[in-house]
Amino acid sequence: xxxxxxxxxxxxxxxxxxxxxxxxxxxxxxxxxxxxxxxxxxxxxxxxxxxxxxxxxxxxxxxxxxxxxxxxxxxxxxxxxxxxxxxxxxxxxxxxxxxxxxxxxxxxxxxxxxxxxxxxxxxxxxxxxxxxxxxxxxxxxxxxxxxxxxxxxxxxxxxxxxxxxxxxxxxxxxxxxxxxxxxxxxxxxxxxxxxxxxxxxxxxxxxxxxxxxxxxxxxxxxxxxxxxxxxxxxxxxxxxxxxxxxxxxxxxxxxxxxxxxxxxxxxxxxxxxxxxxxxxxxxxxxxxxxxxxxxxxxxxxxxxxxxxxxxxxxxxxxxxxxxxxxxxxxxxxxxxxxxxxxxxxxxxxxxxxxxxxxxxxxxxxxxxxxxxxx
Ligand code: 5AD
Ligand code: FES
Numbered sequence: 158x159x160x161x162x163x164x165x166x167x168x169x170x171x172x173x174x175x176x177x178x179x180x181x182x183x184x185x186x187x188x189x190x191x192x193x194x195x196x197x198x199x200x201x202x203x204x205x206x207x208x209x210x211x212x213x214x215x216x217x218x219x220x221x222x223x224x225x226x227x228x229x230x231x232x233x234x235x236x237x238x239x240x241x242x243x244x245x246x247x248x249x250x251x252x253x254x255x256x257x258x259x260x261x262x263x264x265x266x267x268x269x270x271x272x273x274x275x276x277x278x279x280x281x282x283x284x285x286x287x288x289x290x291x292x293x294x295x296x297x298x299x300x301x302x303x304x305x306x307x308x309x310x311x312x313x314x315x316x317x318x319x320x321x322x323x324x325x326x327x328x329x330x331x332x333x334x335x336x337x338x339x340x341x342x343x344x345x346x347x348x349x350x351x352x353x354x355x356x357x358x359x360x361x362x363x364x365x366x367x368x369x370x371x372x373x374x375x376x377x378x379x380x381x382x383x384x385x386x387x388x389x390x391x392x393x394x395x396x397x398x399x400x401x402x403x404x405x406x407x408x409x410x411x412x413x414x415x416x417x418x419x420x421x422x423x424x425x426x427x428x429x430x431x432x433x434x435x436x437x438x439x440x441x442x443x444x445x446x447x448x449x450x451x452x453x454x455x456x457x458x459x460x461x462x463x464x465x466x467x468x469x470x471x472x473x474x475x476x477x478x479x480x481x482x483x484x485x486x487x488x489x490x491x492x493x494x495x496x497x498x499x500x501x502x503x504x505x506x507x508x509x510x511x512x513x514x515x516x517x518x519x520x521x522x523x524x525x526x527x528x529x530x531x
Pocket of ligand 1: 402
């Protein structure tokens with residue numbers, strides 16, 4: 158019996174090694190990689206870390222995340238700050254609070270900030286963001302890089318913000334399976350899969366470093382869906398990816414399907430596998446270790462860094478508001494002040510054998526290379 162077991166094990170180890178040596182990967186290779194457990198899974202994680210070191214180095218770049226408003230026009234079935242959740246205390250930081258947070262990021266050599274909020278497509282909102290971009294550039298003498306994560310907008314608005322000085326944009330596709338997309342969003346004009354895809358194309362055409370991502374372990378999601386998500390990132394030629402485990406929120410409609418979910422630890426593991434496989438697939442992109450990883454495991458983001466991620470987005474939203482930006486439950490670090498957060502992160506990155514790229518933008522090498530080619 159033992160003999161058979163060890164033969165099978167070495168056979169499968171041989172199998173994973175030969176997949177990992179390939180220079181291109183089919184849908185079924187990716188599915189297989191995502192399903193390895195035990196020693197093979199560890200081999201996958203190690204390979205993700207090695208490829209990262211080889212192609213993007215061991216530096217970890219910070220993006221100071223400013224969650225400036227939790228007011229949202231949308232009603233995504235998974236999200237804790239969806240419009241219909243009436244128990245959320247809504248907030249909107251003042252411009253001077255946002256600028257103070259940006260100043261903090263600059264003084265602490267974070268290199269760049271991410272402005273994130275719920276979705277709003279009004280003219281006032283577009284004007285406000287445009288002015289904030291200009292002011293952040295001014296206060297940092299052009300030092301701070303600016304990433305936006307404020308959802309679907311018109312091409313005109315995206316262009317205007319780009320011209321004002323924003324240079325990266327994050328818009329998660331959430332899932333690349335249109336049928337699954339339909340199941341986790343209301344079926345209306347505001348939540349339309351092809352609009353979202355069009356937005357990603359506009360962002361890329363305008364010249365943003367474009368980032369997207371998916372949630373991992375959603376109800377009704379299959380390993381085949383996740384393999385397709387990875388192939389989508391590759392075919393699109395994405396510059397940055399942020400993806401993390403889906404975490405149920407009791408005040409959302411998807412909570413009704415919580416019994417159909419993978420156990421939380423498996424969702425966590427699957428997220429690490431997605432990071433490792435993506436790093437092997439797209440060697441020179443920026444991959445963020447999502448905060449949702451840390452909501453499950455206190456060392457979640459560090460584990461993400463070890464298997465292939467190179468970006469962390471420390472939350473620098475003033476402490477007063479952090480509890481109210483609850484996309485999912487158990488969000489970590491909501492009681493810390495930004496300065497405490499920074500000290501904590503220095504230690505954490507050192508633990509993951511990483512070095513922090515202080516004062517650097519840490520642009521996606523994939524983006525820089527594709528610009529040269531283009
Ligand atoms: N669990 C995990 N991630 C979530 N997001 C929203 N709700 C949840 C949840 N319940 C993610 C979405 C969104 C990003 C800002 O947060 O992917 O794009
Ligand atoms: Fe706000 Fe989905 S609920 S964008």
